[in-house]
Amino acid sequence: MAKVRPFYGIRYESGNITKQICPPYDIISKAEKKRLKKMSPYNMVRLELPDKAGGLDKYRHSAKLMKQWLDRGVLVRDDAPAFYAYEQVFSDHGRKMTRRGFFACLKIENPHRGSVKPHERTLSKPKEDRLKLLKATKANLSPIFGLFNDKNRKMVRLLRKISSQKGFVSAKDGEGTLHRLWQVTEPEFIGTAEKTLGSQKVFIADGHHRYETSWNYLREKKKADRKYSVSSEYNYVMIFLCPMEDPGLSIWPTHRVVREPRDLEERIEKYFNVLPASAYDRLKGRLPQPLLLVKGGKKRTLVIKKGGTLDAAMPGKCRSYKELGVSILHSILLKDVPPENITYVKDAGETVALARKKKCLAVIVPATPIEAVKNIALANQTMPQKSTYFFPKVASGIVIHGVK
Numbered sequence: 438m439a440k441v442r443p444f445y446g447i448r449y450e451s452g453n454i455t456k457q458i459c460p461p462y463d464i465i466s467k468a469e470k471k472r473l474k475k476m477s478p479y480n481m482v483r484l485e486l487p488d489k490a491g492g493l494d495k496y497r498h499s500a501k502l503m504k505q506w507l508d509r510g511v512l513v514r515d516d517a518p519a520f521y522a523y524e525q526v527f528s529d530h531g532r533k534m535t536r537r538g539f540f541a542c543l544k545i546e547n548p549h550r551g552s553v554k555p556h557e558r559t560l561s562k563p564k565e566d567r568l569k570l571l572k573a574t575k576a577n578l579s580p581i582f583g584l585f586n587d588k589n590r591k592m593v594r595l596l597r598k599i600s601s602q603k604g605f606v607s608a609k610d611g612e613g614t615l616h617r618l619w620q621v622t623e624p625e626f627i628g629t630a631e632k633t634l635g636s637q638k639v640f641i642a643d644g645h646h647r648y649e650t651s652w653n654y655l656r657e658k659k660k661a662d663r664k665y666s667v668s669s670e671y672n673y674v675m676i677f678l679c680p681m682e683d684p685g686l687s688i689w690p691t692h693r694v695v696r697e698p699r700d701l702e703e704r705i706e707k708y709f710n711v712l713p714a715s716a717y718d719r720l721k722g723r724l725p726q727p728l729l730l731v732k733g734g735k736k737r738t739l740v741i742k743k744g745g746t747l748d749a750a751m752p753g754k755c756r757s758y759k760e761l762g763v764s765i766l767h768s769i770l771l772k773d774v775p776p777e778n779i780t781y782v783k784d785a786g787e788t789v790a791l792a793r794k795k796k797c798l799a800v801i802v803p804a805t806p807i808e809a810v811k812n813i814a815l816a817n818q819t820m821p822q823k824s825t826y827f828f829p830k831v832a833s834g835i836v837i838h839g840v841k
Contacts, residue, residue, distance in 0.1 A: 439552045439639045440544035443518035447837035455608040458834040481834030496573035522599045522619040529687045536685030537596040542673035552638045554814035567650040575841045577675035579833035581644035585637045587680035614829045640814045642827045675838035677831045689826040692788040693800040694780040709739040721803040726762035729801035757812035762802040767821040781823045
């Protein structure tokens with residue numbers, strides 16, 4: 438089962454770090470990066486998405502900046518190992534919500550077997566980029582996001598209790614999400630967390646590329662380190678752990694803008710029943726999930742035909758996988774479509790507008806249920822890329838884990 442432990446966190450010295458945090462690297466646009474850099478000379482984006490400078494490539498430049506920030510006291514290393522309770526207060530389509538969890542170090546395992554369960558496929562290029570950054574900085578600059586079962590809600594109650602205290606770090610991001618952090622060294626919390634996770638599997642919600650990068654880094658270090666020890670920090674990766682029972686869990690869909698395949702209509706005729714666009718909202722809570730296709734002024738809802746269609750289109754896949762809209766989309770409509778022909782957008786209106794601008798097809802998909810994430814991971818299967826968007830994202834810069 439999963440093994441977690443406290444760690445010596447590296448944090449910004451300031452208690453209010455609104456100008457220092459940034460979103461995860463993979464959702465930062467060029468315009469957003471420029472805005473974040475203007476906010477502060479110490480914004481985390483300078484480490485997460487570094488630029489080359491002074492004759493150094495971008496990875497070595499990131500490492501140099503981090504060392505400078507530590508030397509100047511901008512970043513400080515805590516003098517005791519701890520878990521770090523973390524709370525996000527946010528608006529989800531008009532509803533005020535609160536998500537709670539904690540940062541810990543998770544023992545790295547082979548991502549293809551063991552107690553740490555991924556649910557999405559990864560690509561080689563992002564992993565190569567993150568590995569170079571990890572080697573240079575020797576730090577987890579941003580966390581993996583993991584889920585675990587807390588059926589008796591012990592961790593939910595402990596985290597709620599901690600949130601009633603004054604946090605020692607806070608920030609508010611560009612989307613209006615409030616972030617708060619507590620350093621936790623109390624034996625009750627540490628013991629309960631370790632015992633709870635010690636009997637559970639961890640399901641990766643976000644950060645699949647970062648997790649596999651840490652696994653690759655560990656394998657390289659074990660091979661090269663003559664004094665290898667199982668207690669070395671590079672055996673662990675920083676993770677934000679959230680109970681599946683937390684009432685603040687929110688999964689958004691990620692929609693697609695696609696240069697459609699030539700045989701799209703033939704695939705639709707063979708595998709789908711076509712309904713009016715108005716049927717989508719009525720059916721999106723059902724299984725198998727529908728798809729909404731928009732091109733120009735033409736809108737239509739697609740529902741996969743009954744019978745053996747799912748099994749024939751996705752042989753060997755578990756039922757939860759087969760019934761997801763994103764799985765149906767990529768296994769049938771977008772099968773063999775090159776990744777470079779697909780753009781991912783989280784807002785449905787922006788998806789349709791971008792498709793109109795590019796003269797492409799917009800595909801609106803329903804959100805992935807949390808139980809499907811769990812079931813697919815337990816079946817050791819992976820969903821298509823960008824099948825889930827856990828909102829809000831866990832910020833980078835809240836806390837850092839050194840892996841020397």
